[in-house]
Amino acid sequence: MYKKDFPIFTNTKLNGSDLVYLDSAATTQKPQIVINKLKEFYENYNANIYRGIYNLSEEATALYENTRSRVADFLNVSSSEIIFTKGTTDGINFIVYTYAKNKLKKGDLVLLTEMEHHSNIVPWQILSKNIGFNIEYVPVSKEGKLKDLDKFLEFKPKILSITHVSNVLGCVNDISYISRLAHKIGCTVIVDGAQAVSHMKIDIKSLGCDFYVFSAHKMFGPTGVGILYGKNEILSEIDPVFGGGEMISSVTKEFPVFKSSPFKFEPGTQNFADVSVFSSSIDYIDSIGIGNISDYIKDLSSYAVKKLKGIKGLHVYGEGNLSGIISFDINGLHSHDIATLLNENNIAVRAGHHCAQILMSSLGVSSLTRCSLQIYNDRSDIDKLVYSLDKIVNYFN
Amino acid sequence: MDNSSLLQSFIIEAYKNQKNKKSIDVYNIKQEGENALCGDTITFYINVVDDVIKDVGYDAKGCVISQVFTSVLSEYMVGKNWNKVLDEISFDDIYNTVGVSLSPTRLKCAKLPFETIKLALNKNMGHD
Ligand SMILES: Cc1ncc(COP(=O)(O)O)c(C=O)c1O
Numbered sequence: 001m002y003k004k005d006f007p008i009f010t011n012t013k014l015n016g017s018d019l020v021y022l023d024s025a026a027t028t029q030k031p032q033i034v035i036n037k038l039k040e041f042y043e044n045y046n047a048n049i050y051r052g053i054y055n056l057s058e059e060a061t062a063l064y065e066n067t068r069s070r071v072a073d074f075l076n077v078s079s080s081e082i083i084f085t086k087g088t089t090d091g092i093n094f095i096v097y098t099y100a101k102n103k104l105k106k107g108d109l110v111l112l113t114e115m116e117h118h119s120n121i122v123p124w125q126i127l128s129k130n131i132g133f134n135i136e137y138v139p140v141s142k143e144g145k146l147k148d149l150d151k152f153l154e155f156k157p158k159i160l161s162i163t164h165v166s167n168v169l170g171c172v173n174d175i176s177y178i179s180r181l182a183h184k185i186g187c188t189v190i191v192d193g194a195q196a197v198s199h200m201k202i203d204i205k206s207l208g209c210d211f212y213v214f215s216a217h218k219m220f221g222p223t224g225v226g227i228l229y230g231k232n233e234i235l236s237e238i239d240p241v242f243g244g245g246e247m248i249s250s251v252t253k254e255f256p257v258f259k260s261s262p263f264k265f266e267p268g269t270q271n272f273a274d275v276s277v278f279s280s281s282i283d284y285i286d287s288i289g290i291g292n293i294s295d296y297i298k299d300l301s302s303y304a305v306k307k308l309k310g311i312k313g314l315h316v317y318g319e320g321n322l323s324g325i326i327s328f329d330i331n332g333l334h335s336h337d338i339a340t341l342l343n344e345n346n347i348a349v350r351a352g353h354h355c356a357q358i359l360m361s362s363l364g365v366s367s368l369t370r371c372s373l374q375i376y377n378d379r380s381d382i383d384k385l386v387y388s389l390d391k392i393v394n395y396f397n
Numbered sequence: 398m399d400n401s402s403l404l405q406s407f408i409i410e411a412y413k414n415q416k417n418k419k420s421i422d423v424y425n426i427k428q429e430g431e432n433a434l435c436g437d438t439i440t441f442y443i444n445v446v447d448d449v450i451k452d453v454g455y456d457a458k459g460c461v462i463s464q465v466f467t468s469v470l471s472e473y474m475v476g477k478n479w480n481k482v483l484d485e486i487s488f489d490d491i492y493n494t495v496g497v498s499l500s501p502t503r504l505k506c507a508k509l510p511f512e513t514i515k516l517a518l519n520k521n522m523g524h525d
Binding site: 334336337340341344352353392395396 | 402409434435436437459500506
């Protein structure tokens with residue numbers, strides 16, 4: 001029903017087959033209104049923001065700041081708590097160097113989970129090599145439940161950094177509950193929302209976390225834009241690590257006076273065109289309704305799981321999670337062969353370790369095939385996937 | 398399916414009938430190779446007598462592409478001069494024999510057996 005909003009589905013064919021795009025967890029396709037907005041920006045509003053005392057620059061600034069307030073409303077927070085980054089990875093690295101680096105000492109503990117994406121592991125490992133803090137990983141069940149989180153919190157970690165939704169198992173962590181537990185012992189909670197924002201209502205006030213990061217490109221928006229939410233109390237206390245133009249109120253030969261948050265964290269020319277365009281992705285989501293998107297994806301996921309399980313030798317990981325991310329393997333077949341064969345029918349899935357090697361080894365697998373669903377997918381996409389998989393399995397048996 | 402498909406009969410047949418996917422008791426060259434991206438691994442066991450390859454066995458885990466290319470290369474190798482084994486056949490020759498068309502990522506899988514033999518050759522320079 002929503003496929004027609006996305007021109008890529010009319011524009012791309014492979015050997016005459018329509019595109020069946022089942023890799024939205026990697027990046028979503030873009031609706032026409034977002035694409036139009038990008039063209040419109042460069043044709044009508046392009047000027048560097050903040051600096052010009054002329055109409056065009058004022059207009060571009062207004063569009064950029066409009067996105068900030070749209071995002072703030074979308075998350076139920078205030079604009080001063082929204083910092084633009086390049087993406088989730090950039091946001092986590094920002095927190096690691098701007099916040100955690102000063103907070104952590106040798107011997108401290110940072111708590112992660114086994115289901116984290118590499119972007120929420122590697123930055124911590126790099127910093128830990130410099131500072132000497134410890135990292136522990138909360139174990140995860142095969143279905144994606146955290147095990148013994150309360151026991152790990154007894155070790156009094158300074159920071160817990162955790163994904164909202166797993167990009168492999170599709171399980172949803174109960175962030176409100178986790179934040180309450182962690183805050184009782186004074187532990188800061190950082191949440192990777194990359195796989196949550198496009199299909200779940202995110203109310204940061206009720207989640208209660210201290211930081212929340214995600215990428216625009218995974219929610220119908222342009223690449224190169226990320227959102228970092230940080231609590232005002234924290235952002236106002238910390239100094240920027242990167243300096244440059246437009247983030248200071250005055251510069252002398254001694255030390256500069258920084259602007260307030262979020263401006264002190266956005267030095268130099270920002271990706272203002274893509275940020276400005278990003279508001280139209282939120283418009284698009286609002287036009288459907290985030291609740292309707294959730295319901296649609298849940299329904300389609302349960303259809304997909306049911307159908308996939310009918311294939312001989314196929315095993316779904318985290319089948320009860322139903323949040324649009326379905327990873328599976330098939331006895332005797334390598335995920336890269338499955339993906340290559342599906343591609344022959346213009347079906348795009350992800351194969352490999354999904355930047356989650358710690359989870360893979362805890363699940364005891366070296367690679368999985370993942371199909372991830374979005375609003376533009378429908379039952380016919382699933383039927384085509386299942387038809388092709390059936391054929392593949394038959395060929396090899 | 399056209400003949401560039403991974404499902405063409407040559408590949409399926411070659412995959413199902415890997416003659417040299419076996420352990421051999423007598424060998425004097427053992428070489429492991431790995432493609433970290435896919436997790437493909439191969440171990441070649443090669444018996445060379447008077448410079449001539451008498452027997453090849455291998456153990457391979459991983460995708461169809463890496464296994465089929467390993468199988469085809471191993472069959473070709475038997476009876477050849479070990480030191481010159483890769484002078485007489487190129488990767489392109491085998492690629493054409495198999496006849497599948499591969500994307501750059503999948504080419505790495507196909508090249509794994511060649512890279513593994515190259516490793517062994519470099520180690521065994523001067524083998525008698
Ligand atoms: C759970 C999760 N975290 C982080 C990321 C990284 O996002 P980006 O590559 O946009 O920085 C991804 C993307 O695949 C993800 O799925």
